[in-house]
Amino acid sequence: MTVYYTLFTFLYQTGDAFAFLVLSACGLAIIFGMMGVINLAHGEFIMCGAYVCAASARAGLPLPLAVLAGALAAGAAGMLIERIVIRPLYDRPLDTIVATWGVSMIVTQSTLILLGSTMPGTGTPFGSFAVGPYSYSIYRVVLMGAALATLGLLWLGFTRTRFGVLARATIQVPHIAQALGVNTGLVYSLTFGLGAALAGLAGGLYAPTMTLVPTMGSAFVVEAFVTVVVGGADIFLGTAPAALVLGIIKAALTSWQGQLAGQIGLLVAVIIVIRILPRGISGWILRERA
Amino acid sequence: MARANLLSSTIRLLDGPQTLGRGRPFWTSFALVLVLACAYPMFADGYDVGNNVYFFNWVFMALGLSLIWGYGGTLSFGQTAFFGVAGYSYGVISTNFGDAYGLTLVALIASVAAAALFSAVLGYFLFFGRISGVFLGIVTLSVTLVLERFMAQTAGPEWQVGTARLNGYNGMGGMPSLTIPWFGGDIVLFPDVQLYYCTLALLVACYLGLRLLVNSRFGNVLVAIRENPQRAEMLGYDIRVYQLVAFVIGSALAGLSGVLYTSWGNYITPASMGMTAAALPIVWVAVGGRSDLTTTLIGTLIVLGGFQALTIHGSQYALVVMGVLLVLTVLIAPRGLVFSLGALAGGMFRRKTAGRE
Numbered sequence: 001m002t003v004y005y006t007l008f009t010f011l012y013q014t015g016d017a018f019a020f021l022v023l024s025a026c027g028l029a030i031i032f033g034m035m036g037v038i039n040l041a042h043g044e045f046i047m048c049g050a051y052v053c054a055a056s057a058r059a060g061l062p063l064p065l066a067v068l069a070g071a072l073a074a075g076a077a078g079m080l081i082e083r084i085v086i087r088p089l090y091d092r093p094l095d096t097i098v099a100t101w102g103v104s105m106i107v108t109q110s111t112l113i114l115l116g117s118t119m120p121g122t123g124t125p126f127g128s129f130a131v132g133p134y135s136y137s138i139y140r141v142v143l144m145g146a147a148l149a150t151l152g153l154l155w156l157g158f159t160r161t162r163f164g165v166l167a168r169a170t171i172q173v174p175h176i177a178q179a180l181g182v183n184t185g186l187v188y189s190l191t192f193g194l195g196a197a198l199a200g201l202a203g204g205l206y207a208p209t210m211t212l213v214p215t216m217g218s219a220f221v222v223e224a225f226v227t228v229v230v231g232g233a234d235i236f237l238g239t240a241p242a243a244l245v246l247g248i249i250k251a252a253l254t255s256w257q258g259q260l261a262g263q264i265g266l267l268v269a270v271i272i273v274i275r276i277l278p279r280g281i282s283g284w285i286l287r288e289r290a
Numbered sequence: 291m292a293r294a295n296l297l298s299s300t301i302r303l304l305d306g307p308q309t310l311g312r313g314r315p316f317w318t319s320f321a322l323v324l325v326l327a328c329a330y331p332m333f334a335d336g337y338d339v340g341n342n343v344y345f346f347n348w349v350f351m352a353l354g355l356s357l358i359w360g361y362g363g364t365l366s367f368g369q370t371a372f373f374g375v376a377g378y379s380y381g382v383i384s385t386n387f388g389d390a391y392g393l394t395l396v397a398l399i400a401s402v403a404a405a406a407l408f409s410a411v412l413g414y415f416l417f418f419g420r421i422s423g424v425f426l427g428i429v430t431l432s433v434t435l436v437l438e439r440f441m442a443q444t445a446g447p448e449w450q451v452g453t454a455r456l457n458g459y460n461g462m463g464g465m466p467s468l469t470i471p472w473f474g475g476d477i478v479l480f481p482d483v484q485l486y487y488c489t490l491a492l493l494v495a496c497y498l499g500l501r502l503l504v505n506s507r508f509g510n511v512l513v514a515i516r517e518n519p520q521r522a523e524m525l526g527y528d529i530r531v532y533q534l535v536a537f538v539i540g541s542a543l544a545g546l547s548g549v550l551y552t553s554w555g556n557y558i559t560p561a562s563m564g565m566t567a568a569a570l571p572i573v574w575v576a577v578g579g580r581s582d583l584t585t586t587l588i589g590t591l592i593v594l595g596g597f598q599a600l601t602i603h604g605s606q607y608a609l610v611v612m613g614v615l616l617v618l619t620v621l622i623a624p625r626g627l628v629f630s631l632g633a634l635a636g637g638m639f640r641r642k643t644a645g646r647e
Contacts (some may be wrong), residue, residue: 038424099620105613225428275419
């Protein structure tokens with residue numbers, strides 16, 4: 001019987017790590033995959049989502065709506081930043097990293113000045129359930145569902161809606177799309193906004209589980225970077241399988257040696273993976289079509 | 291005869307095409323600035339001299355980043371990782387072995403070597419995996435962030451190397467300063483006039499050495515790789531090796547900064563490898579003009595001085611100003627503010643002399 005309990009614990013932890021990796025990485029992966037821009041202000045969009053979510057939840061909004069409000073706020077902030085900082089730099093993609101890093105510094109420090117070093121959060125909802133001798137948080141299971149739902153909705157969005165088709169056309173051959181009448185500027189702006197909103201969603205969903213500080217984004221960015229590097233440029237063929245593989249590694253190392261070993265293990269795994277698969281998992285899957 | 295040849299070829303390398311400041315006017319002002327820098331301690335009080343050493347400490351890391359990023363075109367955002375590795379190594383080694391017999395100098399060399407070795411191992415996986423610019427930046431950044439988290443959790447008594455406690459987030463302190471064995475008593479390099487001259491000499495040596503390096507065949511190949519990696523490869527250069535060597539040299543310089551900083555304040559914390567610490571060298575080098583050693587040097591000193599002045603007068607806004615400066619530089623003067631001003635001045639000077647002829 002104990003074997004099953006241990007197995008269940010491992011599955012639970014893997015699912016938890018998978019959800020964390022998918023949610024924290026998918027915004028970054030969409031912006032990178034579609035626009036070739038690595039957004040170093042990713043952590044700040046997460047922080048924005050978490051702050052707005054916590055503030056609206058404390059103002060009396062039900063939690064799902066508060067999470068949505070966080071995502072929308074981060075998305076709006078993302079579109080603003082795209083317009084001011086990213087748009088002049090589309091022909092210099094490497095410079096966007098440096099510019100978004102500047103944005104990240106400004107946002108983190110301004111939040112510290114304006115809102116103080118910490119912000120009251122909301123409690124984790126739903127309580128817990130028990131399997132055998134161990135008890136598990138129900139909210140973590142909700143997060144796993146949210147990660148899968150996000151992936152599913154993104155897939156539907158990019159394959160079944162007009163925006164998805166136009167976005168993919170713009171990414172493949174920008175000039176032709178433009179010649180065919182697609183407003184490519186708007187598509188880039190919406191894509192960046194979508195990536196930022198996904199970051200805000202991650203922040204909103206994890207807001208009830210952590211302390212809200214201006215630098216909380218950096219708790220997510222390493223995992224997000226690592227997942228995107230291992231995954232490569234495609235979110236469905238890259239980010240999702242990468243999150244699964246890395247989730248297993250992280251859960252195993254965490255239960256064996258603790259939280260930090262999980263993070264170090266992730267990083268070492270990444271450095272080894274890029275030596276073997278320089279273009280990530282999606283590059284490896286797509287190598288025959290490329 | 292051979293010596294004269296060596297001399298003239300050295301001068302040609304120092305004055306070569308990959309560096310912006312060239313010719314008689316530049317070297318005259320260089321000599322002037324050096325004389326002023328040497329005379330400075332005679333007019334300033336001890337605190338200001340020590341503070342200037344603090345500025346100099348960082349310039350090594352900035353010059354290394356200029357070599358990697360500006361000349362090699364490789365985005366390394368985690369130079370602070372090597373800074374921290376060397377700083378902590380210096381702390382551990384010098385705490386354990388003390389400062390007698392010039393052992394701190396051995397600790398300095400061993401710590402810089404540790405940073406170089408670490409960067410060689412990391413760089414092997416990165417460059418031989420042929421990962422592209424963007425990914426290189428985020429992997430190096432992740433390395434320094436994970437190192438910060440690792441050192442932050444070393445507060446417990448089990449994290450002890452010999453007699454040196456790592457002390458977690460509070461940082462490690464109490465290591466001896468660099469000490470030079472000398473006849474009639476060791477010279478302890480406290481942040482004072484002696485340390486000022488030592489650091490200044492080291493800085494000038496590194497600056498001139500890097501000028502020689504970037505104007506040599508190695509530097510020309512490195513710039514060729516930055517401009518067009520495929521073409522450089524077609525011409526028969528193994529670009530991975532060139533990039534790796536530049537990365538290791540630049541990281542060793544970051545390590546040197548780490549040792550000098552740790553010895554200067556007898557203190558190092560995990561925060562020196564954090565996100566903010568990692569961003570600052572990017573600001574100095576980008577604002578100065580990453581593709582030239584001289585503009586990097588000038589820019590770093592100006593931005594450091596400005597940052598400190600801001601910290602004193604409006605403490606919390608300093609980082610906001612740094613972020614704004616970085617964004618504006620990228621948007622308005624992507625080659626760097628000092629670089630653009632220097633190019634402007636150089637162009638005007640040339641036009642003036644051309645008009646006279």
